[in-house]
Amino acid sequence: MLKPLATATRDLVSLDGLWAFALDTRVGPEPWRSRLETRLEAAVPASYNDLFADQEIHDHVGLVWYQRTVRVPRGWYGERIVLRFDAATHAASVYVNDTLVATHDGGYTPFEADLTEVVAPGAEFRLTVSVDNRLTNVTIPPGKLTVGPDGKERQSYFHDFYNYAGLARSVRLYSTPPTHLTDVTVTTDIDGSTGLVAYRLATSEPAPASVRLVDETGVVVASCEGHAGTLRVEDSVLWRPGAAYLYRLEIEVHDGWQTVDTYELPVGIRTVAVRGDQFLINGEPFYFTGFGKHEDSAVRGKGHDNAYLVHDFRLLDWTGANSFRTSHYPYAEEVLEFADRHGIVVIDETAAVGLNLAVEGGLTGAPPRPTFSPETINSQTQAAHAQHLRELIDRDKNHPSVVMWCVANEPSTNEDGAREYFEPLITLTRELDPTRPVTMTTVIFATAENDRTADLVDVISLNRYYGWYVATGDLAAAEQMLEADLRGWAAKYGKPIMMSEYGADTISGLHSVTATPWTEEFQADFLAMNHRVFDRIPSFVGEHVWNFADFGTGPAIHRVDGNKKGVFTRDRKPKAAAFALRERWRGLRGRKPAPEVLRESELSASLL
Incomplete structure (x- = not known):
């Protein structure tokens, strides 16, 4: 999954800030269908547990709700519109207005929802997210749920750090062209003083692509056509511990003579191995x-x-x-x-x-x-x-x-x-x-x-x-x-x-x-x-x-x-x-x- 970037063909809007926030025990059923009934606001990115002087929120087990209004930039007509969460600890469901657009399990890796068919450029939408902090024997990390004498769930877990939860990393809205790069994999090797940069691209549909490798001074040191290949960098500068050197892989996806998508990836040429x-x-x-x-x-x-x-x-x-x-x-x-x-x-x-x-x-x-x-x-x-x-x-x-x-x-x-x-x-x-x-x-x-x-x-x-x-x-x-x-x-x-x-x-x-x-x-x-x-x-x-x-x-x-x-x-x-x-x-x-x-x-x- 590519990290969202603002490039010549892609735009990026941060949704970080203050969101309406509520425990599931303090709102009615299906809270995504209307404005969240709460006066609390939570910072994003942050865990919610320590934000409030509230023991119930700190100790809460189960769902919490985040909500905010988002306006899609009006210039995004004809573009693919994507909502990206860098993480939600530990499981999430995402609603745009009344529509469930994404679910995800796992609290520390990103997930996305393609909103192209459910939102419109220039228009607002209501974004509501439930985040669930519960851990069981079939989650990673695992935990154990019990029910106390008051009927409330109790959470125990087997790791020695606090089970912080919520939207602890950034949330973004971004655009891509309809035909776009979907993935890039880079591996590097060394042949004497020559650096070898092997790359593999994936696109949303078949389309020609090209790459060029640029050094830190802006000089193109290698280039190649196609979705896969190996770039040879003569007298390459290696990425070393304590002495990082990063080249920039510039990727273009084409439609005939026209460039329809661009993306950039830092590349460090280095090898890693275990020998004996x-x-x-x-x-x-x-x-x-x-x-x-x-x-x-x-x-x-x-x-x-x-x-x-x-x-x-x-x-x-x-x-x-x-x-x-x-x-x-x-x-x-x-x-x-x-x-x-x-x-x-x-x-x-x-x-x-x-x-x-x-x-x-x-x-x-x-x-x-x-x-x-x-x-x-x-x-x-x-x-x-x-x-x-x-x-x-x-x-x-x-x-x-x-x-x-x-x-x-x-x-x-x-x-x-x-x-x-x-x-x-x-x-x-x-x-x-x-x-x-x-x-x-x-x-x-x-x-x-x-x-x-x-x-x-x-x-x-x-x-x-x-x-x-x-x-x-x-x-x-x-x-x-x-x-x-x-x-x-x-x-x-x-x-x-x-x-x-x-x-x-x-x-x-x-x-x-x-x-x-x-x-x-x-x-x-x-x-x-x-x-x-x-x-x-x-x-x-x-x-x-x-x-x-x-x-x-x-x-x-x-x-x-x-x-x-x-x-x-x-x-x-x-x-x-x-x-x-x-x-x-x-x-x-x-x-x-x-x-x-x-x-x-x-x-x-x-x-x-």
Whole structure:
């Protein structure tokens, strides 16, 4: 699905702003048929939960309604008219006047409705959207619904971040010509000093097409006719981590001598590969430094905000980070575009978090249920997961910053049924995009001995919290456990290994001269312990701290005002760990640290 652009043949109107807003419990039946009966207004883009000083809205489970009036530009006669939602968390139904024009399941990928036959240029229409935040065992992410004694639905879910909902990303109305480009796929390769840009186009109906590749100075460096081909760029400038270079692919669709549609796509020439136990970008070993992040800020929830986008990326640069993972869902397209332009490497993850009912047992105290079964995570869940993968890869396949797909976060890959669930999904991922490696992050319950899926992925990504959830506060014991764990994976699989999560909750301003959990000193010491171990593992290819910044969570008693594992506070103030990471990472700049050599006696002792 192409991102809407304003070009010589396409127009674009933003529908962001203030929309009428109401809970489904506060409006009558079929509220799309008339003006929404409410005095509330909600910002778009933003999650709705924290906008209002209203407990009922904050805790609401079920449908909410958004509505606004839209006028179609009068110059759009003869054009195709399309309504685009960048996301609606987690399911949506869209009405134009009294007509249902679109439905969508999945809270973090875009969807569209062709309005050409239901609206008229120059005229107004009533746009009404229902957004449903409910999660079940067959949604991605999964959750569980129960009914309380008051007859109201209660939502529980198996991930440790707040279930923000609503229209958290932009809404747009745009036009295209009747004959138009519908898709473009670009892959790149390198032949000596020559860059190879293979492209494939799709159009709404058969029509000639041409492309040209333009460098950053505006010079055309290659061109081609037809819907598919390969452009050769002599002495090409590569897209590199920390040194982004983007060409511009200019696409034209023709009708005889006339150009009927135009579109532009940034292109970064680079290669990504796994060879042995190394992760390679442009044929050179790459070492990930960075974070798991969240789309999370006060008041906005998961609402996209360009000011936070710029500031967060500057903080990434300040720490020396070269990468991040889109934990635990696809981020707004603007985030990936910014990463493309600034040379930040991205591991792109689906919203498949919580496929692990052992975690549910730990959070609720209830006996754990089997994760994979007809009553829990089942074939319907798998089908929803597959659709999430299709939509993620369709949206993000052309971003040079995206170097790896993450199929899921912390699933129960140690349980019966895990391989049957994940093998078809990993196969699908490779079919959709054979050019990028595939990974999943591995929960601590899954070890090198009992994991059922590690042979299926290219990179072993581990989430480990030795010294926090295990051996709490005992960093000496934690160091021994962590090293034994990592060496077990390295010995069995011989693949690149990275730490996709490691961290400790920390209260900003809490200090101690002794190793006391929750203090800033303990967080810095915890990270340093992990780094000592990482530097002793030859096949180690990266470290992503959990988390970039503190973030909002649900009302569980083990969280006070959210998850505090950020090295920055929720309003982006640095903790002591941020300075420690800056000292380490700014010296690495994408290179693996020199292995720390231990004497045989020390190595034996460390593994006891």
